[in-house]
Amino acid sequence: MSEARSPLGADQLEARALGPSGLMDLLGVAAVLLESDGRIDMWSPQAEQLFGYTADEAVGRYAAPLLVRPEHRDDAMRLFTEVLETGRSWSGAFPVRHKDGGTRLAEFRNVRLTDSRGRVYALGIATDRPVLQRLERGLALSLQLVAQSPIGLAVLDTDLRYLSVNPALAAMHGMTEGDHIGRPFREVLPGARFRMAEDALRQVLRTGTPIVDRYVVGRTPADPTADRAWSVSYFRLADRNGHVLGIATSVVDVTDRHRSAQEADRARQRLAVIADSSARIGNSLEVEDTARELVDVVVPELADFAAVDVLDSALRDDGGEPGHDRTRFRALSAKCVEAGEAAGAFGRPGRLVSYGPDHLAARCLDTGRPGLITHADERSLVHVARDPDAASLLARAGVHTALAVPLIARGRILGVLGLARARTPQPFDEDDQTLACELASRAAVSIDNARLHQQLRSTAETLQRSLLPQLPPVHARLELAARYCAAQASSEVGGDWYDVIPFDDGRVALVVGDVMGSGVPAATTMGRLRTATSTLAGLDLAPAQVLGHLDRITHGLDPYIATCVYAVYDPGRGICHLANAGHLPPVVVRAGKRPELLDLPTGTPLGVVSGVPFESTTVDLVPGDRLVLYTDGLVETRDRAIDERLDDLLRLLDAPDEPVEETCDRLLAALRHPADRDDVALLIARPRDV
Structure with a gap:
């Protein structure tokens, strides 16, 4: 039996006796x-x-x-x-x-x-x-109400020791009524969560201002494994003479309402995450960017750790069916709420990893269903981390629950989204699993689109490069340099090209063109126009005539149009004949002078209006001069006017003499951004002294 406690000491009893009762x-x-x-x-x-x-x-x-x-x-x-x-x-x-x-x-x-x-x-x-x-009836009524009320009621003295409690409150606390008497509030309800409640009680004793309907959330011996919520009210008690007797509390269990509010809040958060994913996932046609967008959405809204692992076979451009090799994964992206060793333990982007059959990701791939560990420890974390050492790091970081969700697109499993919680106390539940599956499904389609795009782009780029000429390592009358740069941020490779066509008499045709459009069709059209240009050049036609024939050919390639500059350099006479079909003007850099844009008749792009004549222009081009031909991807951007960018090009060319190879690299480094959405063809020719 517990020892009965007196709520008052002898000195307190004496002090109370001196005060009159009302x-x-x-x-x-x-x-x-x-x-x-x-x-x-x-x-x-x-x-x-x-x-x-x-x-x-x-x-x-x-x-x-x-x-x-x-x-x-x-x-x-x-x-x-x-x-x-x-x-x-x-x-x-x-x-x-x-x-x-x-x-x-x-x-x-x-x-x-x-x-x-x-x-x-x-x-x-x-x-x-x-x-x-009347007093007796009131007292009897009060006693019955207190004893039978479902509302928890208690009276505490001025030292916050319990003087009386009703059965409802005793049941909420998981203690008998007798065990309350004489005990201080903080002994009955220990822990940091109840310190604010104790402070509120002291405030009411000090000021006399009641506190009504305040939320308190915590755990008591009545239900030590789950949070419960109460609506509490505090009132100071005083007699008719104003002497403070203590404090009365009423406690209403509102756990169901609290949990319903939490569920509603979680539902709103889930909808917000889904809306956020719609805006943030799939903005790029790069597989790595899409994976990074996915982990940015789920951390920290859904998980404290997130990693995206995609089957290596799904990323290779081998034409194989994604997922036929289920042992090798490539970690595309990972994120943790805080930096540290544990972040790397969950996943390191760029690495190839192999998981055993008991790993959560492997089981997820085998079943095509989410895999869940609700109460993880170091032993079970071996089936979540990359290796046993990583599992120890995750355990020390406090990871207590893990979830793996398959990335499924068009009926095929591409990889796995791995999630874990450490700081978030609740384990993953069914609602979290549903949300993770929804996000993984959306991201998987975007990853698959990016994967297919990269395959198509690789095919188009391979075709594009195969159709471009191989410049002669040494040309007797010209120093030549050329570059082709595929677009890094566009949906597909474009149709830019350059060409150098030597004649038997020492003349050289220089060509730069741009087929409007992208992908394999644009690259194929570019190859046909380049072949036609080489054929027409062999007929020894003037540049304007060559463009006229190309225009008719382009009309037969509907709906494609193209721009082109065709130039023929005659080293014997030190001149260059040029014609332009809707292309940006070439730049000529003469020794001792400022670079300038050649003032050529612009002409109409090829394939726009049939039968429009083109004009040829002749300029001097002597040893030491440089002729720079380029496509619009070098100078056009979305955020600056074309005139400003052309001025930048002229400024960069106004530099001390250097090999044309170095000039190409310098121009691309200064004017080309990795995220530019157009490809670039660049050709620089400088006559040599014989």
């Missing part, structure tokens, strides 16, 4: 002292309030004629005599006459008193019976 005032207790012959010897002020007579009117008079009606006097005398003769106390209700002539029912407690001389007196303690009955 209960006696509320009852209006009157005191009347009768001598043995029935005369009134003493009369309290409360007796005046109860019976209507002043002390001067009552003291010295016989009580029976003054207070008792004739029909009740025999009973009154019998009771009076019995108390004096036997010494037995008497209590009960008796009708008395008020000064106003009315009759009132008074509640009496009568006792015999003996003074030091042996004289006998009768002391009557009386109060108004209706008042007492």
